[in-house]
Amino acid sequence: xxxxxxIKWLKxxxxxxHKYSLHAVYFCTGCGIIEVPPSITAxxxxxxxGVVPAATPRQANLFLITxxxxxxxxxxxxxxxxxxxxxxxxxxxGSCPINGGMYWDSYNTIKHLDKYxxxxxxxxxxxxxxxxxxxAVTHLWTxxxxxxADGYKRYEKHYSAFRANQxxxxxxxxxxxxxxSRETE
Amino acid sequence: xxELELYYGPQHLGMVGNFSITLKVQGDRxxxxxxxxxxxxxxxxxxxxxxxxxxxFPLVCRINVVEPDHIELVYAMGVERLAGIEVxxxxxxxxxxxCELARVASHLFGLWAYANMLGxxxxxxxxxxxxxxxxxxxxxxxxxxxxxxxxxxxxxxRDFPRGFEQKIVSTLHxxxxxxxxxxxxFFENRLFKKRAxxxxxxxxxxxxxxxxxxxxxxxxxxxxxxRKIEPYAAYDRxxxxxxxxxxxxxxxxxxxxxxxxxxxxxMIFKLLDTMPAKGSVCTKTPNPFKWNIPAxxxxxxxxxxxxxxxxxxxxxxxxxxxxxxxxxxxxxxGLTILEHALQGxxxxxxxxxxxxxxxxxxxxxx
Amino acid sequence: MTxxxxxxxxxxxxxxxxxxxxxxxxxxxxxxxxxxxxxxxxKNSGYAHLxxxxxxxxxxxxxxxxxxxxxxYVEEDVxxxxxxxxxxSTFVSRxxxxxxxxxxxFINAEPYERELHELYGIVFEGHPRLTPLLLEREYPxxxxxxxxxxxxxxxxxxxxxxxxxQEDDS
Numbered sequence: 187x188x189x190x191x192x193i194k195w196l197k198x199x200x201x202x203x204h205k206y207s208l209h210a211v212y213f214c215t216g217c218g219i220i221e222v223p224p225s226i227t228a229x230x231x232x233x234x235x236g237v238v239p240a241a242t243p244r245q246a247n248l249f250l251i252t253x254x255x256x257x258x259x260x261x262x263x264x265x266x267x268x269x270x271x272x273x274x275x276x277x278x279x280g281s282c283p284i285n286g287g288m289y290w291d292s293y294n295t296i297k298h299l300d301k302y303x304x305x306x307x308x309x310x311x312x313x314x315x316x317x318x319x320x321x322a323v324t325h326l327w328t329x330x331x332x333x334x335a336d337g338y339k340r341y342e343k344h345y346s347a348f349r350a351n352q353x354x355x356x357x358x359x360x361x362x363x364x365x366x367s368r369e370t371e
Numbered sequence: 372x373x374e375l376e377l378y379y380g381p382q383h384l385g386m387v388g389n390f391s392i393t394l395k396v397q398g399d400r401x402x403x404x405x406x407x408x409x410x411x412x413x414x415x416x417x418x419x420x421x422x423x424x425x426x427x428f429p430l431v432c433r434i435n436v437v438e439p440d441h442i443e444l445v446y447a448m449g450v451e452r453l454a455g456i457e458v459x460x461x462x463x464x465x466x467x468x469x470c471e472l473a474r475v476a477s478h479l480f481g482l483w484a485y486a487n488m489l490g491x492x493x494x495x496x497x498x499x500x501x502x503x504x505x506x507x508x509x510x511x512x513x514x515x516x517x518x519x520x521x522x523x524x525x526x527x528x529r530d531f532p533r534g535f536e537q538k539i540v541s542t543l544h545x546x547x548x549x550x551x552x553x554x555x556x557f558f559e560n561r562l563f564k565k566r567a568x569x570x571x572x573x574x575x576x577x578x579x580x581x582x583x584x585x586x587x588x589x590x591x592x593x594x595x596x597x598r599k600i601e602p603y604a605a606y607d608r609x610x611x612x613x614x615x616x617x618x619x620x621x622x623x624x625x626x627x628x629x630x631x632x633x634x635x636x637x638m639i640f641k642l643l644d645t646m647p648a649k650g651s652v653c654t655k656t657p658n659p660f661k662w663n664i665p666a667x668x669x670x671x672x673x674x675x676x677x678x679x680x681x682x683x684x685x686x687x688x689x690x691x692x693x694x695x696x697x698x699x700x701x702x703x704x705g706l707t708i709l710e711h712a713l714q715g716x717x718x719x720x721x722x723x724x725x726x727x728x729x730x731x732x733x734x735x736x737x
Numbered sequence: 738m739t740x741x742x743x744x745x746x747x748x749x750x751x752x753x754x755x756x757x758x759x760x761x762x763x764x765x766x767x768x769x770x771x772x773x774x775x776x777x778x779x780k781n782s783g784y785a786h787l788x789x790x791x792x793x794x795x796x797x798x799x800x801x802x803x804x805x806x807x808x809x810y811v812e813e814d815v816x817x818x819x820x821x822x823x824x825x826s827t828f829v830s831r832x833x834x835x836x837x838x839x840x841x842x843f844i845n846a847e848p849y850e851r852e853l854h855e856l857y858g859i860v861f862e863g864h865p866r867l868t869p870l871l872l873e874r875e876y877p878x879x880x881x882x883x884x885x886x887x888x889x890x891x892x893x894x895x896x897x898x899x900x901x902x903q904e905d906d907s
Contacts, residue, residue: 212383213381213382213389214386214388216411219389219436220517223499224499227499227500229500241384256411256412257873257874258409258410258412259381259411262382288429288430288433289413292414292887293414293417293880293887294873295413300900300901301899301900315516351899356874408870412872417881417885421887421888579786580785581844582787582845593810595810596813599812599813600820669762670788670806670822679788681806693793694791694794696789703845703848707848
């Protein structure tokens with residue numbers, strides 16, 4: 187760490203605190219539950235990157251969607267995502283949220299998670315190794331530095347389009363809209 | 372006292388896997404529990420009808436994410452029974468060693484889940500670290516840490532690499548040498564006994580009526596193990612015993628898991644000693660793109676780390692399965708037994724009972 | 738070597754077909770009305786473990802085939818005949834599939850029948866709760882039937898959801 191980098195960090199303490207203490211929501215959504223415990227325990231330690239599991243979504247700012255998303259899970263994911271406070275980052279893990287993956291012709295899984303909640307980054311693989319999670323986290327740091335990890339801002343801006351997509355698949359949603367419809371498209 | 376409805380939902384610190392339970396509580400006591408599966412339903416049985424017999428192997432191992440090897444084994448056994456294929460001798464021994472390594476790795480994962488739920492982080496970290504040592508072995512043998520796709524109808528995909536037997540022996544010595552430390556840290560810990568004794572007690576009749584298998588039944592004193600009743604692979608060539616405990620509560624179940632792990636390690640050493648040194652590892656099967664299997668039906672079963680795993684498979688003479696239905700052990704444990712065992716318990720013991728019954732949610736939903 | 742139970746089953750219940758695959762597997766096909774008595778007879782003879790209730794869609798014969806797989810809880814050192822598994826099946830009509838529940842005989846049949854109800858549309862009379870177990874949405878026909886095309890369904894429902902255009906912000 188040289189003097190220039192130290193000065194750059196000290197000028198943006200808010201960004202530093204967003205990057206280096208990512209609290210991940212403890213939600214095992216799919217197949218990927220099998221590679222998350224190895225990455226948070228002793229062999230591949232995620233705490234050296236600042237990633238720590240958080241108890242509830244209201245205390246978290248990283249959402250790792252590990253694996254395929256069925257229709258029932260999508261409801262839980264949307265509720266969890268909307269409960270997290272801003273700024274929040276969401277990362278799709280595995281090839282199933284990207285394009286359906288292994289279950290592309292299943293009657294109960296959705297294919298592109300990007301249509302329902304905003305995603306900041308993807309990790310490819312089936313299963314990705316724990317090192318891939320760490321590469322994704324360091325990539326996310328670069329995006330946060332450049333102000334490009336703005337999934338939460340895009341969610342607010344295009345909320346009516348996201349909600350229309352969610353209601354097209356899930357039917358009328360029992361919870362009220364998160365943002366009132368006054369934003370511009 | 373007022374009755375409240377709580378969602379012990381999919382996002383919860385005490386839940387392993389995407390599974391939810393709706394609890395009706397009065398104060399701290401549970402009055403009624405309703406299991407709510409379906410978060411992981413992918414419709415495997417429909418997907419498998421659209422792919423050929425060999426194309427189903429990468430799909431079928433994702434049914435149980437914690438331990439995919441026994442499901443590959445049981446599907447390969449079903450296809451072999453329908454097609455009338457025999458497995459060579461060395462391949463049977465390799466299959467047994469492979470499945471026993473998977474059993475030890477799966478039990479270590481269960482130990483991580485249980486210790487993590489109790490809040491006992493040290494034992495959880497140790498268990499996961501030792502499981503990673505076993506996954507290194509799998510990676511050298513098959514190329515992947517999870518989802519190995521190693522077993523195929525007629526044998527296994529490839530033989531052991533050179534020097535692999537020594538690596539297995541040294542890894543198991545490293546893990547087995549830690550067993551006294553595990554005992555003094557976790558299994559003989561006063562706090563673990565207080566937390567797990569008397570919780571979720573099942574009598575033998577209740578467990579048998581409600582379809583309990585695996586160590587849920589071994590903890591009530593019954594030696595019901597498919598490897599002894601219907602031996603497959605090489606389990607009838609070596610001498611081993613089924614550990615049982617009486618008591619039927621979470622403490623007996625965890626001790627039965629520990630003893631089964633130790634017995635598996637001893638079994639692997641004996642299998643390595645009696646394995647034939649040379650031989651083919653796979654019988655030749657026809658071209659997978661044009662393989663039509665004669666019509667018929669079969670029911671095969673094996674003992675996975677959670678209990679009796681069965682497969683009902685029907686063929687109509689074509690190149691795709693006509694009907695495939697897996698009988699998974701977590702189905703009766705997670706739906707019938709869990710709802711019965713949770714009545715009258717505290718909210719804090721829900722995770723305790725659920726993980727000691729070894730419910731893995733993807734197996735319920737398939 | 739014929740299993741000792743096969744003779745009793747043939748004489749007492751007049752099954753449509755009996756096949757012994759090997760010394761451990763016996764497949765029976767019985768008429769609809771005698772299935773419950775076969776299950777009760779097997780349970781009283783010691784085969785008290787219901788492994789699976791499954792269903793095969795025989796669309797060519799316009800029937801559903803309900804399959805019940807029963808075996809025994811035994812330890813290793815018991816007579817070989819008790820280690821067998823019975824696969825008992827019966828045919829139900831496909832137009833209006835109804836059958837009686839076997840919960841009075843085997844308690845753990847409850848989730849199996851619930852799942853078959855939502856995936857095939859078979860109504861089990863006497864079942865305490867035939868609510869959806871695994872599925873969240875309504876499908877035009879029960880999804881595991883052979884005439885449900887899942888690829889066409891995916892194209893129609895999930896592929897028509899538009900991507901959200903998020904590129905107009907900088």
